[in-house]
Amino acid sequence: MDGFTAANQFLPDDPSGRRTMGYYDQHDLPFYYGLYRKFATADRFFCAALTQTFPNRFYLLAATSFGHIRNDLPPTPTDFVPPGGTIFERLDAAGVTWKVYASQFAFAIEFAYVRNQHASQVVPVAQFESDAQAGTLPQVAWIDPIFLGTEVAENDEHPPANIQIGQQFVAKMIATLFASPQWPRSALFLTYDEHGGFFDHVPPPPACRPDDIAPILESGDEPGEFDRYGIRVPMALVSPFARRHFVSHTAYDHTSVLRFIETRFDLPALTARDANADPMLELFDFQHPRFRKPPKLPKAKIDPKRLAGCSG
Numbered sequence: 001m002d003g004f005t006a007a008n009q010f011l012p013d014d015p016s017g018r019r020t021m022g023y024y025d026q027h028d029l030p031f032y033y034g035l036y037r038k039f040a041t042a043d044r045f046f047c048a049a050l051t052q053t054f055p056n057r058f059y060l061l062a063a064t065s066f067g068h069i070r071n072d073l074p075p076t077p078t079d080f081v082p083p084g085g086t087i088f089e090r091l092d093a094a095g096v097t098w099k100v101y102a103s104q105f106a107f108a109i110e111f112a113y114v115r116n117q118h119a120s121q122v123v124p125v126a127q128f129e130s131d132a133q134a135g136t137l138p139q140v141a142w143i144d145p146i147f148l149g150t151e152v153a154e155n156d157e158h159p160p161a162n163i164q165i166g167q168q169f170v171a172k173m174i175a176t177l178f179a180s181p182q183w184p185r186s187a188l189f190l191t192y193d194e195h196g197g198f199f200d201h202v203p204p205p206p207a208c209r210p211d212d213i214a215p216i217l218e219s220g221d222e223p224g225e226f227d228r229y230g231i232r233v234p235m236a237l238v239s240p241f242a243r244r245h246f247v248s249h250t251a252y253d254h255t256s257v258l259r260f261i262e263t264r265f266d267l268p269a270l271t272a273r274d275a276n277a278d279p280m281l282e283l284f285d286f287q288h289p290r291f292r293k294p295p296k297l298p299k300a301k302i303d304p305k306r307l308a309g310c311s312g
Helices: 030-038 053-062 087-094 112-117 126-134 163-178 254-265 304-311
Strands: 040-042 098-102 122-124 140-144 188-191 235-238 246-248
Touching: 030 163, 030 235, 053 087, 053 254, 087 098, 087 112, 087 254, 098 126, 122 126, 126 163, 163 188, 163 304, 188 254
Parallel strands: 040 246, 098 122, 098 140
Antiparallel strands: 040 235, 188 235
């Protein structure tokens, strides 16, 4: 866990890599500090693989990256079909409704099943607000931010984007859910695909290998297997049933979200990883819902000076 600054020594204005040791406090992120204090969170939620964005998002939707360790795109229209399928096939087989609300492009279209057969279930993020207001949200939904844009438009919080813009996006989505007639029976998991390069002192523990597919290694790659989690990432459960001001110390990863969905709808697992993942039920108190009335949270402010600094 001592290679963070060395790995970040590539910017002319940061030759020491010191920015990876930076952090944000409640003055920068008042909404997030308020959100995490109110609802349930976990201090051992790890990304699924010790690698980049796309493989971790594969795990979130398929419980495996089927060998991928990079941000790979499908080379042909029929490519990217995990051996065990994806959560979308499982939901369809069980008659469970789903949608992906995309701010820019939906990561789910990486998979041939969504791209070729269910593109109509990928809709603009603006429809999340109208569906929420009408009480017509599907049983399972994903919300994707803007992944690519200027530092003052991108809202996925990936460096060097302005994290306050991402905070504002999340605040809007959560406020929309709060106002929906479906809020009393909702559960929203907020998390990040990977850690973005920032320092963490907690070594990722061993993880269950999802399958027998080996990593797709190229010249110069470090040898390894999919038998260890990646760096920790933030996670919050926002729900009427969330335990108030609760911190779980159980080890979770992205496939824990899958395990929760599978548990809720009695679906079979996709791989050995999600079959052995914890479904995060510890975060809930179904007998005593504490947030039937949504709590008041701090505003997600954007500091004009910080915004100007990002666009400079």
